[in-house]
Structures are given as C-alpha cells and as structure tokens.
Amino acid sequence: MAQATIGVDIGAGEIKMVTNSNGVIQKAACFAMPRDLIKDGAIQSDAAMAAHLKEGGRKNRMKGRDVAAAVPRGSMYVHRLTVPLMTAEQLELNLPYEFRDYLTQDKSHYFFDYYIVTPPKAEDKTMDIMAAVVRKEVVQRYGRILNRAGYRLRTFIPEELAYGNLIRSHGKRHPEEAGKDYCIIDLGHESTRVHLFRGDTIEVTRVIDTGGKDIDLVIGKVLGVDPYEARMLKHENKDDVLSLPECAVIYSAIAVEIMRAINFYGFNYPETDLEKAYLCGGGAKVGLLIRQIREMISPQLDGIVQLMPDSARDIIDPFLYPVAVGLTLQ
Ligand SMILES: Nc1ncnc2c1ncn2[C@@H]1O[C@H](COP(=O)(O)OP(=O)(O)O)[C@@H](O)[C@H]1O
Ligand SMILES: [Mg+2]
Secondary structure, eight states: OOOOEEEEEEOSSEEEEEEEETTEEEEEEEEEOOTTSEETTEESOHHHHHHHHHHHHHHTTOOOSEEEEEOOTTSEEEEEEEEESOOHHHHHHHHHHHTTTTOSSOGGGEEEEEEEEEOOOTTOSEEEEEEEEEEHHHHHHHHHHHHHTTOEEEEEEOHHHHHHHHHHHHHHHOGGGTTSEEEEEEEOSSOEEEEEEETTEEEEEEEESOSHHHHHHHHHHHHTOOHHHHHHHHHHTGGGGGGOHHHHHHHHHHHHHHHHHHHHHHHHSTTOOOOEEEEESGGGGOHHHHHHHHHHOSSEEEEGGGGSOGGGGGSSSGGGOHHHHHHTTO
C-alpha cells in the first residue's frame, strides 16, 4: 500500500493538516499558531516551527512522512505565458529569461518549473504554459523545518495550484462543470484572497489586505487586550465579540472589496458567468461576515466542500482544508 501523503497548510493564524491515503482523505486537523511564531507572514524560528509541526502531527495522529506543503505567499511567482514552440530543454533554458524582471539575484538562486496548460496542436507555433519560480533558499528552509519535524517535503506548490487540483478532480467527477469559471474566496488572517479560475487554471488572484487580523485588532482595542489574546476570544466568540459594531465595519470593508474583485473580473471577461463563489478559510466561521458577503455579491455562495473528494465530506469544518486537501492531489 502506498504511504499516506500529509497536506500541510501553514497559515498565518492556524496550521491545517490532512492525510490522504490512496486518494481517500482520512484525517484533518487544525491547530492555532503559537504567539509570535509568525510575524508579518514570516516564520520567526525554524526550531519552534518544527517542534510545533511535530507535536501537531503527533497529537492528531497524522500517520505518514511524505508532506505536500504550500509555498508561502510572496515566495513564489506563478505566471501564465505564451512562448514559441520549443523542446523541454530549450524551455528550461528560457524560463529564467522570461522571469528576468522578477529575479533579484542571479538565476542560480532560483528553481524554475512549468506545465503545459493546453497541449499545442500540430499547426500551432506557440504554446500556453504556466511557469513558476521560487527561491532555492525558501525550498531548502521548508525542507529543513519539515525534516526536523520528522517529515519529508515531497511537493511544494503555491495555494493557487492546490485549488486548481481540487477543481481538476471535481471536473473529472462532474465533466459538465469542468471548463466553467470558478471563484474561490479565502477569508484568511493577513489578507482575504479572491481567486478566479477558468477551469482548473488560475486566471487572477486579488489580494485584499483586510482579513482576520483586522478583526483581532478592533476586538483588542475595544477590550484592551493584545491582538493574540483577542484572536482567542474571537475564536470562542466570547461575549459575542463578533457582533461588536467595530467588527461589522471590518466585515463590510471585506465584503465591498470582494464585490469589487468579482465585478472587475466580470468586466475583463464579459463572457463569464459566475453562478457560484466558494467560501473557505477561518473567516467562514463568522456568520455576520458571510451575511455581508452574500448581500454584496451576485454569485451564490457555496461551500468549498462541493469541490472536494467525497471522503472529505465527513471532515468537521471542511472549508478550513481546501489547500491542505488540494496539495495532496498533486
Ligand atoms: N472560529 C473562528 N471564528 C472566527 N475566526 C476564526 C475562527 N477560526 C479561525 N478564524 C480566523 O481565520 C483566519 C485563518 O487564517 P489562516 O488561514 O491561518 O491564514 P492565512 O490563510 O491568511 O495565512 C484567522 O484570522 C483566524 O483567527
Ligand atoms: Mg490559509
């Protein structure tokens, strides 16, 4: 029997882990990030992160060593390109050139990768590829942290590709939906992300700087506690803190920006017909936020569990795990 793959999504607020054994999602766990382990999106201590991952895996009985992890946002650059028809070898030589505006160090400091989006037809002179670049240092660092935690880093891809995997496997189960446009709204901590896909291919991601951290900030201000403490109170919805008028201001700011992102997409791709938007992320636990979003946007809100394998339906709060699950489908 093949070894299980563990999907690990290290978020700014929480770590999400799932195990996938032969395509069956077996376990899922979500645990809070300790105070100050992540600051401004960066891991502050490799040793502490390794210990935390190890402990989290052990406590939640995540069996397996092979890990598929998400590349931290901002460390990888993914770009869809049209290039002249060429061999794989030529393409590998050319990718650093295609990314020249992005590289801040010599090309030897980066890994490049690509896949072909639409296989070229005989008469085609160009090909449509999705290419990515990541700093070697980031890959090596995550590899080291996971090693220290007792794992092996096998797959390292950005979250957009993990969502793409979900959509692709959903499309295989529902061929009538395979080529549609998909909108995924991730209510995260540092930011809110609106991802727009054409079929399983990412078209654009709009990052909205407002997210869970801003709810923590206002709760902290009102109650006179630090943002970390405020986050814990938010998770319990202690004394109904989520209904504070100060929080409502944040909800509507997030909802308005989501609406703008979706409208802008519709404007750029007039033929689009987004019937649904799939919600995920810890913010999806906040009913008042969901209500604001629902009132503001025209696509209907749906749970992202609809895009996940059937075995994920038994997971509690499946909307926390689309990235972790999608990572294991690579
Ligand atoms: N029960 C809950 N109630 C309210 N907010 C929650 C709850 N659970 C998680 N969250 C929030 O959801 C967000 C999850 O962020 P996370 O996915 O870890 O970050 P990111 O994807 O931006 O790196 C955090 O702000 C967290 O506090
Ligand atoms: Mg996340």
